[in-house]
Amino acid sequence: MDKFKQFLKNISPITDNEFADTISYFSEQNLKKGDFFVKQDKVCQNIAFILKGTLRTYYINEKAEETTSCFCTENNLTTSYKSFILQQPSNLIVQAIEDTQLLVIDYENLQKLYSKSTVWQTIGRVVAEREYIVMEQYASVLNNETAKEKYLRLLKEQPNVLQKANIEDIASYLGVTRRTLSRIRQEISK
Template identity: 35%
Template sequence: MQNKIMKSFFQQFTILSATELDQLDPFIINKRLKKGDFLIQEGKICDEVVFIKTGILRSFYYSDKSEEITYCLTFPGNVMTAFSSFITGNPTEETIQALTDAELVIIKKENLEKLYQKGSAWLKLGKHLSELQYIALENRIFGYQKYSAKKRYEELLTKQAEFIQNVPIQYLASYLNITPRHLSRLRREISQKAF
């Protein structure tokens, strides 16, 4: 079942044939995290990519004032990793934590490398996934500089409304780069507009 989920995710990019998708089978690992569990912590080396079947993960780091800064929220149907550490093999500066119970489908880096050696289609898929990560990061940076917190929150509501209520307000506010108080005002304003 888990293999089908991961295969379905990769299949959407129309890069791999059915035979190539079957090469995933021996490499799929299933993992469950309880709410509050860590996928990886700062200072560790990331050696896996996860596909989120259910649950929400958040990435955060500590500022120079020892404040937790949530910079990424990842929802079901998406891929997650400590990307810089995964690429370089250096310890990560981020921590990835489950905000809810989560079911994950995992591929270890060493197994992904084995798949890359099986043919150019796998290399093309790896390149495509890297490009998607870059685009997501760029969109996030532009969003911070170009759009108001209200617009960023409304966009998040549009894309992930069913999951937002599971994100504690302090993490959501940090993700939006605003205070919890400001986020509460935005929520009131948006809900009043809806009526």
């Protein structure tokens, strides 16, 4: 729980009292490997802080191909942000790829926090700005990096993910087929 307090403090100063007062709006949720946090075509009602575990965010296009857009890890937020903001059905699917422990708040409760607390207004805005910037960064990576560069970045920035995710998922994150990922690993290992 301290991890979450620290996470919030990094966004905006929050006293221990304020934290204690608002934490009651959150609840714990545990997911087994393979469980869904957000299902396709359902409105995403929740945003969660990851206490422990890893989730994969992906979508399925008309050709029935999966694209993994990110792996969400400990001490970060996870949600289907567009669906959550607009309260519309979600294109994205969010699924635990190992047993995962979350601190969850739903849309209604977050609106309550916004209206009762200026600290939470700031947190809401900063989170939105960060999400925009993360998405811009992601688009930049998609444009500029080869699959091999993306693999090396993953290896450096999220080495645990390479252990936890399967080859299919990693390939879909890199935007190539399993066969090409196999070739990339072969090149790197020599």
